[in-house]
Amino acid sequence: MKNLFLSLSFAVIGSALSLSSHADQMTIAKGHAVFMATGTSLTILPDPSSEQLSCTYNNGVFSSGSSAGIEIPLPGAVDVKLAGNDLYVATLKAPAGLPIPGAAENSYVKYDVSACLPDVPFTPSIARADLAAGELVIPCVLVDGQEYNVVMNQRGNSMNWEVIFADSGCQ
Known part of the structure; x- marks a missing residue:
């Protein structure tokens, strides 16, 4: 009985840790912008936070401009990848087949974020x-x-x- 209880305890703890690790936001920093998939939205913030972004977002398009930050509602946003000037945001449906309103099942959304990545002198990080x-x-x-x-x-x-x-x- 003790072994069964111990095994079930480890299974429950492992499952809880697994779910919490999937709830973490995924982040990419490039140039002077930080891109985050937060589960419910795509958020873009300036880096450093005391400055402005070099882009705005209107009608589904990023364009040159200035903004303190951008938040785009995107239900199920779980991961971000940047390839060149294209940002890919992975979206997933909720566990156990419960759909997230507005999100496609296991899909992605692609954005051209070149306006957010201006050509600036690059200073590499420290090893x-x-x-x-x-x-x-x-x-x-x-x-x-x-x-x-x-x-x-x-x-x-x-x-x-x-x-x-x-x-x-x-x-």
């Missing part, structure tokens, strides 16, 4: 190292004209490092 954990993160490495964010792990106790993850684009 971070956690030597105790054996991890080194090098942002914005330019390789053959392509930009990458590189994560490296230390091999054993040596000073040899191996690339374990390279994400395209500087964010």
Whole structure:
């Protein structure tokens, strides 16, 4: 009986943690804009927050202008990806088949956000190292004209490092 109770307890706790991890907002920062899928909307904020965005949003189109922030109602918005000047927002239906009003089932919405990403001088982030954990993160490495964010792990106790993850684009 104790084992059954313990097993069920772990199952319930694991399920709760799984659901809470899916509720986290997904964020991408590029240029001087931060794009967030919040579950109910797409939110765009300036970075740093003391400045204005270089774009506005009217009638489904981003255009040049100035705004303190933009919030677009988008039920079921769970993730954002940026490819060039195109922002893709993934939308999902609610768990257990309960539809979210206004959201398509497991789909995405595409926006041209070039107005929010003006050509500005780029200042790369600082490389971070956690030597105790054996991890080194090098942002914005330019390789053959392509930009990458590189994560490296230390091999054993040596000073040899191996690339374990390279994400395209500087964010």
